[in-house]
Amino acid sequence: MSSNVQFLDPRKSQNNEIDSILRNLMNIQGVSAAAIVDSDGFVTHIHRDFEINTDAIGASVQVVFGAAAKAAQHVGHHLTNMVICENNDGYILSTPIDAGFILALVTQREALLGRVRFELKETIPVLKKLFTSYLAN
C-alpha cells in the first residue's frame, strides 16, 4: 500500500499556480468542477459551480481510478492515463499527476468530451512539473 505522507498544504500561497490552472479548466465549456485529489482521497484544491461532498467525491475518484487501473493491468494495458466515467448527466474524467495525486474534472452532459480531454492532456505536464517542485521542497 502506498504512503500517505505526501502532503500538499492547500493553505500555502505557493499553490496559487494550481488554483490558476483549475480556474482555466473551469473556463472550458460544460466543465462544472475541477479538483486535485491526493492519494488518501482528500481534495486538496477544488473549483466548482455547485455543492459537492468533497470527502466522498475525493475517495470515490481515487477508488474508481484505482479499480480502472487495476483492470487495465489485468488485460495487459499497463499504465492508465485517464479514466472517463460517462453518466446520464455528464462526465467525470480523472488523470494521474504525480505521487498518487489525481486531477478530476466534472462536466455537464453538453460538454465537448474531445475538447475537455484535449485540455486535460495539455494540462497534466504543467501540473506534473509543479508537483515535482512542490513535493521536492
Add this chain to the structure above:
Amino acid sequence: MIQNSKSDYQIAQQQILDGIISGEFDIENRNDLGPLIPIRLFQALRMVALGSNVEDILGQGAPSLVYHSGQSLGLAMGQIAAANIDKDLETYVGKIKLLCRQLSIGLVVPDKVDLSAGVLELRVDECVSCAGIHHVSAPICHFEAGMVGGIVKTFFNRNVKATETKCNALGDKTCLIRVDLL
C-alpha cells in the same frame, strides 16, 4: 419482503455504533467466547480484508477507501464524545481517549496542539492495526489516520487533513497522526 432503504451493511453498522454508544460491550450469542477477539484476527480483517485484498482490486485507491472508512468511524465517535460537553476541548479529548482505550484501538495522547497554526498531532500508542508488524516501507495506519481526522473534524466542524507521519510498523514505536485544520 419488507422494503428497506438501508443496505444490510448499513443496518449492521447502525447496530454496531449503537452498541458503542451504549458503552455496553457484552454481546449476545457469544456466551462462551465473550466479546473479545485476538488482535491478530482484527489485524487480518484490517490488513488483509481491508488491506491487501482491497489493494488487489483498487490498487492506489485502497488507502483512500481505508482512510474514508476510518473517517466514518471517527465521525461517529466524535458525535458520541461531543454530546453534553459544551464544546470543551479538554473534556472532548478525555472522552475520546477513554473510548479508544475501551475499544482497544490504542492509547491516544495529544502530542501537540497549536490551534493558531491549525495543527494538532496525536500519538496512538499500542495501535491496534500495526502492533507486532515490522519492516514496512511507509506508514500503514490509514484507518487510524482517517479515524483521528473524523474525530477532529467533528469537534471543530471544519475540513481537516490527517496524515500519519510516524508508524510503529516503521520502527517508530508509536503512530503519530498530524491533523491540519483547513
